[in-house]
Amino acid sequence: MHKVKVFYDNRRGVRVTDRVFSTRLRDEQLSAIVSVKVGREPLFIVGPIGSGLSLFGLGFSDVLEATHAMALIFIGSALIAGGYCLASLTVGTLFNDKAVFWRDLWTIQRVRRALRDAMHVASVESSGQPSCPELPATSSRQAKRRR
Numbered sequence: 001m002h003k004v005k006v007f008y009d010n011r012r013g014v015r016v017t018d019r020v021f022s023t024r025l026r027d028e029q030l031s032a033i034v035s036v037k038v039g040r041e042p043l044f045i046v047g048p049i050g051s052g053l054s055l056f057g058l059g060f061s062d063v064l065e066a067t068h069a070m071a072l073i074f075i076g077s078a079l080i081a082g083g084y085c086l087a088s089l090t091v092g093t094l095f096n097d098k099a100v101f102w103r104d105l106w107t108i109q110r111v112r113r114a115l116r117d118a119m120h121v122a123s124v125e126s127s128g129q130p131s132c133p134e135l136p137a138t139s140s141r142q143a144k145r146r147r
Contacts (some may be wrong), residue, residue: 005121008114010107016114018121021091023101028091030122035092036115038108041101043083051078 008016013024022030057072087105090097
């Protein structure tokens with residue numbers, strides 16, 4: 001009997017094992033996954049808007065009241081910070097790519113690393129040799145730190 005090895009589990013619906021990547025709404029077999037991408041669409045959308053608001057507040061600070069200029073700078077900075085912190089995880093199969101879920105950037109990066117490690121281990125177990133030799137195997141200390 002095969003014991004399931006868990007690479008990531010945040011106990012809120014996202015789990016990566018040696019065979020399956022599952023979220024609250026869908027499950028994907030690791031063997032079907034071809035690519036994993038971190039999308040930064042919110043940053044590309046709100047970055048120019050936030051920069052424009054902040055620069056407008058700075059540029060017209062002599063004409064605007066101090067509270068209005070500070071409010072524009074604060075709102076612009078908050079938009080940029082929010083856009084930086086939000087990301088999407090896109091999983092590509094043979095025929096299509098789909099955004100699986102949206103979370104903060106740090107959770108997305110941990111899930112992506114767990115998927116990479118799980119796919120690496122699955123390729124080693126199936127073929128006996130790694131398909132991507134440049135990917136380092138995760139040490140046990142790094143795996144404990146992620147949990």
